[in-house]
Amino acid sequence: MTSRNRPAAVLALAQGRTNGQAAKAAGVSGRTILRWLDDPEFRHEVADTRTELLRLAVGRLAAASTKAVDALVDALDNERGQARVQAARTLLDACLSLRESLDLEQRLAALETAEGSDR
Numbered sequence: 001m002t003s004r005n006r007p008a009a010v011l012a013l014a015q016g017r018t019n020g021q022a023a024k025a026a027g028v029s030g031r032t033i034l035r036w037l038d039d040p041e042f043r044h045e046v047a048d049t050r051t052e053l054l055r056l057a058v059g060r061l062a063a064a065s066t067k068a069v070d071a072l073v074d075a076l077d078n079e080r081g082q083a084r085v086q087a088a089r090t091l092l093d094a095c096l097s098l099r100e101s102l103d104l105e106q107r108l109a110a111l112e113t114a115e116g117s118d119r
Contacts, residue, residue: 014049
């Protein structure tokens with residue numbers, strides 16, 4: 001039963017949930033989560049899933065960032081655009097931060113892969 005619940009645990013952990021929350025989401029015990037976390041393959045699945053979630057978020061932010069840039073441009077001609085400008089700045093900052101996180105995640109994964117092949 002527990003092996004088919006692994007994907008739910010992987011997703012929960014990749015989303016930043018605690019071990020207990022992941023156990024509940026997967027319908028397994030906390031001890032099972034800890035046992036799975038001892039498995040390098042399982043940890044790799046969690047890392048890969050987290051990277052994919054970040055990629056999706058970055059993609060959505062990138063698509064929305066064009067609207068943010070449009071809001072900034074529109075706000076240049078609109079004296080009541082302060083709230084829109086703040087929202088646009090926040091969105092663009094988030095896009096840059098997530099992009100940096102994704103780059104770091106990919107670099108870390110590459111290092112872990114290289115380290116694993118050296119053994």
